[in-house]
Amino acid sequence: MDTKRFIVAVLLSAMVLVGFEYFMPKQTHQEVAQQVAQTSRQTPPSDAARPAAPVAGVSSQPVSVPSPQAETRLEIDAPAVRGSIDLLGARLDDMVLRDYHETVAAGSPLVRILEAAHDPQPNYVEIGWMNLAGGQVRVPDANTVWSADAPKLAADHPVTLSWDNGEGVTFQIVVGIDAHYMFAIEQRIVNHSxxxxxxxxxxxxxxxxxxxxxxxxxxxxxxISVIDGRLDESSYKSLRTGATPPGNTSWTKAGQGGWAGITDKYWLTAVVPQQGAPVTGSYGYQANGGAGVYQVGFIAQVPTVVGAGATASTTSHVFAGAKEVSLLEQYQSSLHIPDFWKAVDFGWFAFMTRPIFYVLDWLNTLLGNFGLALMAFTLLVKALFFPLATRQFRSMAKMRKLQPKVQDLRERYKGDQMALNQQMMALYKTEGVNPASGCLPMLVQIPVFWSLYKDLYITIEMRHAPFFGWIHDLSAPDLTNLFTLFGLIPWDPAGLSPYLQLGVWPILFGVTMFLQQKLNPAPMDPAQQRVFQVMPVLFTFFMARQPAGLVIYYCWNNLLTMAQQMVIQRRTQGATSQAVPAPAAAKRK
Incomplete structure (x- = not known):
């Protein structure tokens, strides 16, 4: 291998590592928990946190805000969630997830996914009606006090909210919830006028x-939204900078059905209109006196017309919960929600990341532990790439045998790089050696590495998934630290620099990488030898900031690679010794 090219390759690898650290999410030595607060719901609403004009409907008229008064709430008590609906405005604005905690610590609070307007992190869902242009029908708003026909909303026990506008029109919202995170909504208008x-x-x-x-x-x-089969993802910044009148919208799209909402890494709050119905989806932002309001929603393109003495209704759904892959796909099938699985950001390479996730999830159901599933997955990958690995090790053996001839060519054509390259290519061709064949297995496994990293980071199934010993979350870095003597010294060096966090598993990874290098003969060039000596240290610190599941995968992968390499080398040496005849015994004098 040419020294200059080798050094360039190493520099490019270092640039990739630096770029990876820059573009990928920064994980600290502690998981970034959801910033939620368990505050009293009797706090008067502040002006800064009050809701602004609605985006849905593209209206420029300011929405009414709740008046300071005691709240009346409808309790929500379902298998997967608990919370309440504010009957002042009929807002779904109070909900926690029963099965998910903020951290792995004992007694950690449940994840709160919805909060009221006067809470620290307001996040809520609104259901309502808008007038035609110039319409004078009195419709419910944020100050409307609704009545409920039951004290509690439970799974398979819907509750009807009602309000009479005093003009002969009664508005009803029938709310139901299943055993998971999906609310069924029926908006009903009873016209007595x-x-x-x-x-x-x-x-x-x-x-x-x-x-x-x-x-x-x-x-x-x-x-995030999917309308007419097209996924649209926007940033908070784009909503703030792109919002224009009327309605302060930054994006609108007309289509048939779909879904739209606001997604976090693991959680989703989305509204789902009646599929097949013509609707307009929109994103918007209201700079509401310093505390802006992001809004994502749908409005019907065709009005609901209710004749005198008649009743009419429309149906929709609201999802508020964890982005469990199997559950999203179940809703996609049963409710015909298009591409609902795309709420999980599998990325451009979803054709790889999704299948790999399914394999890991299946292995987890068999073995009962995602860490063991990762190890079993590594075995499958090794079996799949075994022919390529065999070819790689055989090629490496041939290259080692050619090193004296290669060194002779370098000495002979020391001042003529072009002639050297030509002679080396001729030598490789004569000996039947492909110098690039050793890199092929590594290149083929790069997509697997990326897909595995993506799945570990984005899927909630991996969140807080434990392994054995001190690993309680495979999606987070190993929290043990060599620089505290693994807890014996009471200080936190990671607060000074993230590179002062070096756990047990990253160290094991570095050791296995070092041992794997020892199985191969040292490069003849001194510069290459120095680079190879540094690489395990460099990658050890790099892997220290990666999810523990990924580090465990690579430790196990290195061990399997060493075992595989020793087996193939023994087979190759055995075949070579059989092919070479034994020298004749020396004659005695």
Missing amino acids: AQPVSLYPFARVSRAYTPEETGGYLVHEGP
Whole structure:
């Protein structure tokens, strides 16, 4: 191998590592928990946190805000969630997930996915109606006090919210919830007046704070929608800078059905209109006196027309919960929600990341532990690439045998690089050696590495998935630290620099990488030898900041590679010794 090219390759690898650290999400030595607060719901709403004009409907008229008064709430008690609906405005604005905690620590609070307008991180869903242009029908708003026909909303026990506008029109919202995270909504208009009523039903998700985006460039967090089969992902910044009148919208799209909402790394709040119905989806932002409100929603393109003495209704759904892959696909099938699985950001290479996730998930169901599933997956990958690895090691053996001839050519054509390259290519051709064949297995496994990293980072199934011993979360870095003597010294060096966090598994990875190098003969060039000596140290510190599951995968992969290499080398040496006849015994004098 030419020394200059080798050094260039190493420099390029270092640049890749630096770029990886820059573009990928920065993981600290502690998991970035969801910033939620368990505050009292009797706090008066502040002006800064009050909701602004609606995006759905593209209206420029300011929405009414709740008046300071005691709240009346409808309790939500379902298998997967608990919370309440504010009957002042009929807002779904209080919900926690029963099966998910903020951290792996004992007693950690449940993840809160919805919060009221006067809470620190407002995130809520609104259902309502809008008038036609110039319409005068009195419709419910944020100050409307609804009545409920039951004290509690439970799975398979829907509750009807009602409000009479005093003009002969009764509005009803029938709310149901399943055993997971899907609400079924029926918006009903009962017209007792003598005049027909025409209104546009809408649904929207509002978020009155800008969350910390922890996903970097690896996962999308923010407004998301699928309309007419097209996925659209926007950033919070694009909503702030692109919002224009009327309605302060930054994006609209008309289509048939679909879904839209605001996504976080693991959680999703989305509204789902009646599939097949013509709707307009929109993203918007209201700079509401310093505390802006992001809004994502749908409004019907065709108004609901209710004749005198008649009743009409429209149906929709609201999802508020964890982005469990199997559950999203189940809803996609049962409710015909198009591409609902895309709420999980498998990325451009979803054709690889999804199948690999399915394999890992299947192995987890068999073995009962995602760490063991990763190890079993490594065995499958090794078996799949075994022919390539065999070819790689055989090629390496041939290259070692050619090193004296290669060195002779370098000495002979020391001042003529072009002639040297020609002679080396001729030598490789004569001996039947492909110098690039040794790199092929590594190149082929790069997509597997990337897909595995992506799955570990984005899927909630991997979140807080334990292994054995001190690893309680495979999606987070190993939290043990050599620089504290693994807990004996009471200080946190990672606070000074993230590179002062070096756990047990990254160290084991470095050791296995070093041992793997020892199985191969040292390069003849001194510069290459120095680079090879540094590489295990460099990669050890790099892997220290990666998910523990990825480090475990590579440790196990290195051990299997060493075992595989020793087996293939023994077979190759055995075949060579059989092919070479033994020298004749020396004659005795």
